[in-house]
Amino acid sequence: MAATGVREETMIINMGPQHPSTHGVLRLVLELDGETVVSARPVVGYLHTGIEKNCEWRSWQQGVAFVTRMDYLSPFHNEMAYCLAVERLLGIEVPERARVIRVMLCELNRVASHLVWLATTALELGAISVMLYGFRERELILDIFEMASGLRMNHAYMRVGGLAMDLPDGATDLVRDFLGQMPGRIHEYEDLLSANPIWLERTRGVGYLSPRDAVALGATGPIIRGSGIDYDVRRTTPYGGYEDYEFDVPVLPDGDCYARYVVRMEEMKQSLWIVEQCLERLPDGPVKVDDPKIRFPGDLRVGPDGIGNSEQYVRHIMEESMEALINHFKLVTQGIRVPPGEVYQAVESPRGELGYYVVSDGTPRPYRVHVRDPSFANLQSLPLMVEGGLVADVVACTASVDPVMGGVDR
Amino acid sequence: MNPPELLEGLRRRFPDVQAARGEATVVVERSGLLEALAYLKDERDLSFDLLSDLTASDWPGRFPRYWLAYHLLSLEHRHRVRVKVGLAEDDATAPTVTGAYPTANWFEREVYDFYGVTFQGHPDLRRIIMPDDWEGYPLRKDYALGGVGTQYKGAFIPPVDERNA
Numbered sequence: 001m002a003a004t005g006v007r008e009e010t011m012i013i014n015m016g017p018q019h020p021s022t023h024g025v026l027r028l029v030l031e032l033d034g035e036t037v038v039s040a041r042p043v044v045g046y047l048h049t050g051i052e053k054n055c056e057w058r059s060w061q062q063g064v065a066f067v068t069r070m071d072y073l074s075p076f077h078n079e080m081a082y083c084l085a086v087e088r089l090l091g092i093e094v095p096e097r098a099r100v101i102r103v104m105l106c107e108l109n110r111v112a113s114h115l116v117w118l119a120t121t122a123l124e125l126g127a128i129s130v131m132l133y134g135f136r137e138r139e140l141i142l143d144i145f146e147m148a149s150g151l152r153m154n155h156a157y158m159r160v161g162g163l164a165m166d167l168p169d170g171a172t173d174l175v176r177d178f179l180g181q182m183p184g185r186i187h188e189y190e191d192l193l194s195a196n197p198i199w200l201e202r203t204r205g206v207g208y209l210s211p212r213d214a215v216a217l218g219a220t221g222p223i224i225r226g227s228g229i230d231y232d233v234r235r236t237t238p239y240g241g242y243e244d245y246e247f248d249v250p251v252l253p254d255g256d257c258y259a260r261y262v263v264r265m266e267e268m269k270q271s272l273w274i275v276e277q278c279l280e281r282l283p284d285g286p287v288k289v290d291d292p293k294i295r296f297p298g299d300l301r302v303g304p305d306g307i308g309n310s311e312q313y314v315r316h317i318m319e320e321s322m323e324a325l326i327n328h329f330k331l332v333t334q335g336i337r338v339p340p341g342e343v344y345q346a347v348e349s350p351r352g353e354l355g356y357y358v359v360s361d362g363t364p365r366p367y368r369v370h371v372r373d374p375s376f377a378n379l380q381s382l383p384l385m386v387e388g389g390l391v392a393d394v395v396a397c398t399a400s401v402d403p404v405m406g407g408v409d410r
Numbered sequence: 411m412n413p414p415e416l417l418e419g420l421r422r423r424f425p426d427v428q429a430a431r432g433e434a435t436v437v438v439e440r441s442g443l444l445e446a447l448a449y450l451k452d453e454r455d456l457s458f459d460l461l462s463d464l465t466a467s468d469w470p471g472r473f474p475r476y477w478l479a480y481h482l483l484s485l486e487h488r489h490r491v492r493v494k495v496g497l498a499e500d501d502a503t504a505p506t507v508t509g510a511y512p513t514a515n516w517f518e519r520e521v522y523d524f525y526g527v528t529f530q531g532h533p534d535l536r537r538i539i540m541p542d543d544w545e546g547y548p549l550r551k552d553y554a555l556g557g558v559g560t561q562y563k564g565a566f567i568p569p570v571d572e573r574n575a
Binding site: 048052089236372 | 461
């Protein structure tokens with residue numbers, strides 16, 4: 001190259017790990033020739049928390065509180081996958097009401113996660129008002145989560161064998177209100193963006209990923225569907241009752257950032273449809289399995305000062321029943337035992353296939369909990385999207401991958 | 411859940427395929443790993459084209475000490491299989507599968523990072539999550555969890571790996 005005198009040397013630019021448009025602590029080592037990206041190398045690991053190791057030292061029920069903190073934008077999907085995996089090892093099915101509430105919360109969580117994606121991506125590409133709207137509507141969903149679990153994030157609301165507690169009175173009304181507002185809001189975002197010349201300029205034809213490469217690199221979620229491959233875990237290998245719901249899987253063949261945007265917008269609408277179906281079929285009944293050897297003890301309630309056991313329950317174990325106290329004590333301090341074996345449970349998180357490989361050796365602790373995080377695999381396709389493009393498009397491409405570093409580094 | 415035809419298809423090549431909890435598991439020798447994966451990928455009624463996950467588990471005191479687990483998915487047939495390879499403690503190395511499944515690149519780096527298992531022929535086998543100069547392999551069972559004890563209202567609470575439950 002030096003002979004032509006055009007490209008004498010390239011420049012190495014470090015983007016991140018502290019950079020507002022890397023969605024957390026992602027570091028990109030970019031080799032630039034002027035404005036053109038010659039090579040890009042993602043460097044991960046800045047948010048490693050050792051959750052997989054920690055899980056091996058805690059009881060099975062405590063695992064929920066850990067895994068919910070991995071991919072912090074989709075806590076319910078982490079909980080769902082972990083609980084389903086352990087429940088399959090135990091060979092139990094949760095009651096129908098718990099199944100429906102789980103699906104409903106997962107879908108609301110998908111909308112919340114896509115809203116954060118939309119808000120941050122729009123901010124990075126210069127549409128600041130969409131950022132404000134996205135976070136505004138996400139707040140409505142977080143209100144629902146807070147009402148149900150007491151927490152806005154990291155809920156640990158799903159437990160092995162069901163849910164920590166039932167939905168409080170008024171929660172379904174809140175969801176109904178939200179369902180009334182949200183379709184119009186999504187329409188507003190689309191009015192602002194879908195035909196906006198700047199938005200089109202920044203996303204259309206940018207960050208192309210071919211279907212072949214998407215499969216080879218293990219990309220999943222909106223990325224693989226934006227590249228024309230019809231793969232959604234909810235449809236391909238259904239779990240947790242998804243086979244009973246009607247929804248469409250949006251697939252676009254274009255393989256660029258705009259296609260991923262359209263896929264996510266469409267997915268939000270589909271999620272709202274699933275939530276609607278959940279409300280229609282939400283049955284009465286228990287939200288925990290009947291087996292007292294598995295069911296997490298207690299009668300938790302969200303009070304003004306957080307989550308705690310109801311007065312009646314405390315009185316029951318402290319004053320009335322010695323057996324109940326012993327059972328409570330054993331389950332809380334020792335936890336449940338899970339038969340030896342191994343399972344791989346995949347769920348469709350907002351970012352793609354979230355897989356839990358859980359191994360038990362029959363003791364009260366997991367022997368191995370491995371998480372196949374979708375962001376971890378998806379990031380591998382980022383160099384293909386940005387190499388040969390302009391450095392400004394790196395921001396659009398990184399945003400379109402929607403990596404959550406808490407999940408990547410675990 | 412996997413369709414029943416999958417087990418029949420797998421049995422033709424792997425007679426002792428295990429079925430448990432709706433999952434199929436194939437255990438292969440390290441020397442036959444690449445060939446087995448190629449078969450699973452190319453056979454028309456199997457066509458496992460996507461490597462979902464690759465990880466390891468550590469069983470000190472047993473033979474083999476390490477188990478690699480490859481989770482494959484067929485987009486066309488909508489079924490999954492797990493391929494397992496055992497590795498001896500003093501020979502913890504396996505051939506890379508990045509040729510057939512480029513996504514294995516980071517997953518193999520992760521296994522190397524956490525378990526010290528090496529992959530022959532890997533294009534870029536470096537630590538991926540832990541810092542480059544880290545010593546030891548954190549997910550091995552003989553790697554202590556660490557942590558510090560805490561004092562609470564006069565009582566001493568030992569670090570988590572010294573507690574009973």
